[in-house]
Amino acid sequence: MASTNRIVRVALRGDAILTNPLWNKGTAFTLKERKQLGLMGRLPYKVNTIDQQCQRAYDQLLSRDTPLRKNSFLQSLKEQNSVLFYQLLLRHLKELMPIVYTPTEADAIANYSHLFRRSEGLYLTYSGRDSMEEDFFEQIKGRDIDLIVCSDSGAILGIGDQGVGISTAKSVIYTLLAGINPVKSLPVVLDVGTDNEILLNDPLYVGWCHKRIRGEDYDQFTDKFVQLVRKYLPHSLLHFEDFGVTNAQRLLDLYRDKHAVFNDDIQGTGAVTLAAVVSAVGVTKSTLADQRYIIYGAGSAGLGIARQLRDGIVQTDGVPLDKANRQFYLIDKHGLIKESLGDLIRPELREFVRPNDEWEGVPTNDKGEITLLEVVKKTKPTVLIGCSTHAGAFTQEVVQEMAKTVDRPIILPLSNPSRLVEVDPAKANDWTNGRALLATGSPFPPARMPNGKNYILLPDALIYPGLGFGAVIAKARSLSDSMILAGAQRLASLSPALKDP
Template structure:
């Protein structure tokens, strides 16, 4: 049994509100899950050997939250706010999540994107205490030992969040600094989905880095060589999956921010063998699918009848296309008909069967070159977005390109000339990379567009209507997916489970008045996550991949949701 498990044990049930403790005194104050600072009552201080180790006054948790929030506000710059929250997380687990849960909409951009990107870039120089597991490709024989070093038993972990740091947000290869993206996701799993923070592990696969700035930085703490690729990389990932399955056989492996060359390959390699989920592929697809479903329902239409242009056919873009295609098939289209509803573009223009350097996961969406042979275009081998929009008159336009301003006024007006309510989703983030701003899109479509974005935007006033802009944030789906998988002990994450997550989110949208957003509001995340979890668990049962069938889904899921309240300590005498 590991050191942490010898010191305390979270007892099952009751939302993690009972902990068996067999340590006393100052040691308790050094463990974030146990520490509650001046909230310890006089009686608790006597029982736990804390007399004299804290100021005499007892501070209720509500007052602690108020104080912590004021300290947060005093920090002006986003990174200063990030450091305040990280410091609190490392001192007091319950207080951190209570604060985050009560201010989730305000603090999510700090603990996650966009501020997390700055924290990752500054990782080498700001390095303090980091909670996670670092696995080096140079010592693959140490993988199992490293996972066991966390001191957890086989049944103790529900989710392993893992990155190789190659495709971090919009900033690319960041070496071992990518562990911060896993910690950000871990925080949201708990704050939004109620997944017990003790039942997750963050992992960085250190396979080297091609970031020359890091390799030449004396403070960089990762391995100092270029990224390993090919068979050695594949073998290392396989060794990790094998060890993770052995040590934590019931855990879902959440892949995060892998490069385009590996994200789909890894997902396809393991999805039929282990419980595995890629948030960049499946999570993004689910939340965008929810927005698209809500939009077409608001128009009184079906998804199967839409013409979809995906600008930026990378990991996220093709993941979105795959899910929308799955929904269309569920509405009665055969797979070929559903695929034919998509036009996907990469950096070289429209993908056709004559395009060069098409990746395996893009090939199903390559258009027949004969289909476009009679199009009037400047270059048949590089058909532009404007030319695609002009010829096919899409009803849905999705941007995952990372190319700012590419949804130009000309393109948007051309689309809106043929569609009464065009569905336009500029999803690239952070904000400087967005394909078009909501204010411009609404101006160019005379307020008719239905919009979702990847970054948060303020409401846009137009006349008597204030348009709330839906943020297609993965936090609307991945916490609920993880919670649902844990609740039913799913052995796999299937396509139907991801579609169920999208449908669950879309079902919560009521677009009864103009300006209503296409997605639920971020401050409603716990209710959204519980709804998603129920749908995912039920889909898993229908697919035959659930080891536990929920008898009372609402109660069963609620009982799984950890609450940020100070636990009762059961002393091990």
């Protein structure tokens, strides 16, 4: 996105250039350019600067009365003039990040079919699998693609199966925060159907109206896509986004040694959580190995967080793997992950299963499950992480029970969008008399501390743009665990909490 004075020759003229968002400058075309490009009479007389265009666009944006309407306006702007779109975001980044990204993007995807105006990216549908290579090549021919952001829309931002919804928001953040040229990125949706009955019964739904494909058929379809990426774009970064719990970790494990593959829900969330915990233990003058961790929500994100923190303990503190695993207590919809759950435990969770004899005499609820409160009472955790989308799960009783035995409880309610967060950070702050060290997965208003100051609570600060940019410029053939750990450690070193505990 750096400015340049070089001359670019284009074959487009007239309406063809005004309707191409990559070349359209709107009223910024000079008189000379208008004559050369056949635009005389197609634009108002006044030539505007980019500053003037941004002011006009910002005024129009402010007239939209809801975040979703603002998101829709910005999407429309991107489809008209991409330079103006990115300039506007850069000038109002803090204000507009929650609009183009979490939490508003979840609502935009949930309403994707009703807000649809113009196609963007590549839609690969299971019913058209026989022409996948032809469709793929048609999109990439003549293009230098560095980044592919791919989703099957199976588990979108805490709102579940959304069938079809193109992964444009991640691509936008890669451009804003890492400077990756948007021309060199390709959003892809793998439309394998949906189990969302609301979508299947919606006459305006733009995706494939079919129950979600699973098993061998799903694997063959996905593999065909990945092999096309490896064949035609061997040096690209393949970013997996919002795949469901049954596929996310499995696909990452399958392809991570064959291509530069990154799953943000697993590795990105895990890395940024590791960075938050590293900065928190820097405040408490302790180590990762000194902590006891409860992870409430054992889906793709929860498991990714557990593994990233565990690997951090092993690599930075030299703790054996099996011992590091024992510092974690994972809770899912069946309660605490322990041996007695039997077949209800997913294979990938096995390394974190707790033995039954630890929990003899611990009370259970009417379903026979050990609840979060009882786990807190039993384990006396120092770190409590939420990625469950169970709104309000970290109750006052849970938070204050934790704070009884920990001077600076580390509490990370990471679920998004904001309405699904485990605890409002302002409440957790009040319930601990300002002692909690907090990080959130969605933006929240500033929290007032006991000293009377307001502190901004940042969302789970974005680590994937930097990691992705590094992989792109290095033309990495894989994105290794040590690369991700290095990124997390660097991010942790930037934490303001290290200077102001």
